[in-house]
Amino acid sequence: MVRSKGYPEALENKLIDRVLYDSDRSPEFTKVVEEISRTIPHMCYQCGTCTASCPSAPRSTYRIRKFVRRVVMGLENEALTDPDLWLCTTCYSCTDRCPRDIAPTDVIMAMRNLAFKRDIIPVNFLKTVQAIYTTGHGVPNNDVNRAARKKLGLEADPPTTHKFPQYIKGIQKILDYYKLKANADRIVKEREG
Ligand code: SF4
Ligand code: SF4
Numbered sequence: 001m002v003r004s005k006g007y008p009e010a011l012e013n014k015l016i017d018r019v020l021y022d023s024d025r026s027p028e029f030t031k032v033v034e035e036i037s038r039t040i041p042h043m044c045y046q047c048g049t050c051t052a053s054c055p056s057a058p059r060s061t062y063r064i065r066k067f068v069r070r071v072v073m074g075l076e077n078e079a080l081t082d083p084d085l086w087l088c089t090t091c092y093s094c095t096d097r098c099p100r101d102i103a104p105t106d107v108i109m110a111m112r113n114l115a116f117k118r119d120i121i122p123v124n125f126l127k128t129v130q131a132i133y134t135t136g137h138g139v140p141n142n143d144v145n146r147a148a149r150k151k152l153g154l155e156a157d158p159p160t161t162h163k164f165p166q167y168i169k170g171i172q173k174i175l176d177y178y179k180l181k182a183n184a185d186r187i188v189k190e191r192e193g
Contacts, residue, residue, distance in 0.1 A: 050094035136161025
């Protein structure tokens with residue numbers, strides 16, 4: 001039975017009721033997400049405050065409440081392979097407002113980490129890793145920003161690795177330790193050649 005009416009097709013498809021089988025569930029997934037996120041998704045009573053607070057929800061099919069439910073039900077594959085997993089902006093509005101003191105943002109972050117372990121990650125996230133490795137910034141400064149900063153009476157470059165590039169080495173050391181850059185390079189190469 002379809003519960004939605006008049007939504008775009010992609011959203012309608014996502015909201016269709018479907019049958020779940022016990023074999024779809026992985027209780028271990030619930031446990032691991034709770035361990036990594038250090039929060040309590042099992043306390044969720046599906047009030048929807050998180051989705052109502054989420055700036056991504058009105059612009060996409062992303063529903064944070066649904067992801068929290070997937071964790072509680074142990075629906076690992078369904079959660080990790082849904083591209084919407086990557087639409088959270090990490091604004092923390094849902095975490096601020098959840099009446100059960102759950103941190104849905106951290107639940108999403110935990111699942112992203114687990115997805116990355118399976119090489120499930122959009123290329124633009126990997127390119128952000130590469131940019132951080134090279135410049136210390138996910139979004140490096142550029143000439144347009146420099147001109148705007150000067151107009152505002154600011155220094156062209158902020159007092160970050162842009163002004164102190166000698167600290168980029170420290171950032172690279174951290175990314176190398178976790179093999180983030182190596183994995184990002186490998187996956188980008190596999191996908192883009
Ligand atoms: S706001 Fe909290 S309790 Fe309500 S649906 Fe979201 S995670 Fe669950
Ligand atoms: S942290 Fe993510 S899921 Fe939570 S409200 Fe912000 S964008 Fe939505």
